[in-house]
Amino acid sequence: QVHLVESGGGLVQAGGSLRLSCAASGRTFSRLSLGWFRQAPGKEREFVARITWTGGRTYLADYADSVKGRFTISRDNAKNTVYLQMNTLKPEDTAVYYCASDETNSGSRRSDEYDYWGQGTQVTVSA
Numbered sequence: 001q002v003h004l005v006e007s008g009g010g011l012v013q014a015g016g017s018l019r020l021s022c023a024a025s026g027r028t029f030s031r032l033s034l035g036w037f038r039q040a041p042g043k044e045r046e047f048v049a050r051i052t053w054t055g056g057r058t059y060l061a062d063y064a065d066s067v068k069g070r071f072t073i074s075r076d077n078a079k080n081t082v083y084l085q086m087n088t089l090k091p092e093d094t095a096v097y098y099c100a101s102d103e104t105n106s107g108s109r110r111s112d113e114y115d116y117w118g119q120g121t122q123v124t125v126s127a
Helices: none
Strands: 003-007 010-013 018-025 033-039 046-055 058-063 071-076 081-086 095-102 121-126
Touching: 003 095, 018 033, 018 095, 018 121, 033 081, 046 071, 046 081, 046 095, 058 071
Parallel strands: 010 121
Antiparallel strands: 003 018, 018 081, 033 046, 033 095, 046 058, 071 081, 095 121
16 A cells, blocks of 8 residues: 655745645555646546656656646655646646556556545645
């Protein structure tokens, strides 16, 4: 079982930045694929970014079109942590952001392909 804990959310003005962190435990982190999803009020949970282990020390990053060029996913295997750097934030980025683990390294964007989830962290972007 993988335990995930997100942090770093908060209130920021449009155009600002935040960095989310997700600390993982319970598995060999370097071989763990992880994703970020978000859910706004009244909307379905949506894919934001993923970083998939592809073997050895290689990882593949992927982004939703809505955040490409503004958000960056990264990981620090020594700290068992994955990050989501969010720049040029917009009000439409307001949501609860979740970290999730993909046990089969499927590289999927589908939330039902992810097995373990954190509790979420609120991001609010004011206009």
